[in-house]
Amino acid sequence: MSEKLLIVKDLSTTFATAGGPLPAVDGVSFDLEQNETLGIVGESGSGKTVLSRTIMGLQPRTNVTVTGSATINGFEVVGASEKAKREIWGTEVAMVFQDPMTSLNPVMRIGKQIDEALRVRLGMDRAAAKARAIELLELVGIPSPVERYNAFPGQLSGGMRQRVVIATALACSPKLLMADEPTTGLDVTIQAQILNLLDELKERLKMSVILVTHDLGVVATRTSRIVVMYAGRIVETGNTRDVFYHHRMPYTRALLESSPKVSNLSHTRLTTIPGRPPNLLNLSDGCSFAPRCSYATDQCHLVRPPLQAADEPGHAFACWNPLPTTRGASSS
Numbered sequence: 630m631s632e633k634l635l636i637v638k639d640l641s642t643t644f645a646t647a648g649g650p651l652p653a654v655d656g657v658s659f660d661l662e663q664n665e666t667l668g669i670v671g672e673s674g675s676g677k678t679v680l681s682r683t684i685m686g687l688q689p690r691t692n693v694t695v696t697g698s699a700t701i702n703g704f705e706v707v708g709a710s711e712k713a714k715r716e717i718w719g720t721e722v723a724m725v726f727q728d729p730m731t732s733l734n735p736v737m738r739i740g741k742q743i744d745e746a747l748r749v750r751l752g753m754d755r756a757a758a759k760a761r762a763i764e765l766l767e768l769v770g771i772p773s774p775v776e777r778y779n780a781f782p783g784q785l786s787g788g789m790r791q792r793v794v795i796a797t798a799l800a801c802s803p804k805l806l807m808a809d810e811p812t813t814g815l816d817v818t819i820q821a822q823i824l825n826l827l828d829e830l831k832e833r834l835k836m837s838v839i840l841v842t843h844d845l846g847v848v849a850t851r852t853s854r855i856v857v858m859y860a861g862r863i864v865e866t867g868n869t870r871d872v873f874y875h876h877r878m879p880y881t882r883a884l885l886e887s888s889p890k891v892s893n894l895s896h897t898r899l900t901t902i903p904g905r906p907p908n909l910l911n912l913s914d915g916c917s918f919a920p921r922c923s924y925a926t927d928q929c930h931l932v933r934p935p936l937q938a939a940d941e942p943g944h945a946f947a948c949w950n951p952l953p954t955t956r957g958a959s960s961s
């Protein structure tokens with residue numbers, strides 16, 4: 630058995646806001662094997678980015694409380710000093726942020742942006758850093774890397790820029806790469822290219838990858854397991870196959886139906902889940918999805934359902950009135 634690279638236990642992140650405490654992440658637990666790709670999915674505002682940033686140890690300095698535990702290769706991130714975290718950023722864990730334009734400096738040549746990490750973090754000299762930066766540009770599939778080394782971000786297409794962002798994240802050979810909506814805003818062909826690239830790099834560099842997305846279509850063929858989030862909590866998790874074909878939580882089905890790629894399989898073509906996302910400042914004691922759920926019973930509105938084990942190993946869902954199991958139907 631391989632050792633777990635990441636163990637997240639009862640992790641919560643609460644922001645102090647003018648409207649009161651806002652529980653953006655609430656009691657999340659999951660883990661990740663070496664060389665595994667995990668998908669974190671959920672509609673906008675479900676806490677995916679805050680969860681990813683909390684695992685990295687990146688929070689605002691004030692007005693935030695983090696409890697629970699997140700260990701990366703044995704390093705406890707929660708409560709660690711900035712100095713200690715800087716030791717693991719880049720080398721143990723790196724993140725591709727949601728918006729590639731904000732993670733690149735528009736007035737700095739792309740090669741220099743990669744160089745910097747190598748010189749500061751790995752202590753490489755100028756020449757070695759430049760050679761390695763060009764190697765990284767080549768690794769992420771940038772044509773003519775020697776010439777592109779001197780380009781500015783604005784001179785590259787969106788897809789090429791995202792490749793540069795990935796190269797930057799890979800500079801110090803992290804064991805865990807977290808990619809937060811890495812292809813949102815790119816057109817579908819480029820999306821597939823970037824996702825294929827991440828797959829390839831994961832195999833070549835023996836990394837683990839967390840793929841964060843609102844679109845289940847993105848994770849369908851590229852992850853071994855999926856965590857489904859709603860209102861800061863995990864509401865369903867399991868092997869990718871089980872989440873797609875044997876999901877029990879109505880919200881998971883709604884997410885599937887709202888995915889432009891996946892919904893081709895059914896006859897529905899929704900772009901968003903009906904109803905309003907929950908107000909995290911005013912959550913009920915019941916299931917947060919109940920107000921939008923056509924299966925909700927009285928109990929759903931009153932008592933929060935815990936994660937309970939489904940039939941399949943590793944599959945769990947939080948629902949009092951789950952969708953019927955499709956086990957028998959699909960195996961015939």
Ligand SMILES: Nc1ncnc2c1ncn2[C@@H]1O[C@H](COP(=O)(O)OP(=O)(O)O)[C@@H](O)[C@H]1O
Nearest residue numbers: 644651653672673674675676677678679680909
């Ligand atoms: N710094 C912050 N202060 C207060 N609330 C925040 C902060 N960052 C995020 N949130 C809130 O946390 C919730 C989860 O946000 P986020 O993780 O960005 O969602 P997702 O990535 O799933 O779209 C949202 O309600 C968002 O408004």
Ligand SMILES: [Mg+2]
Nearest residue numbers: 677678679727
């Ligand atoms: Mg996000």
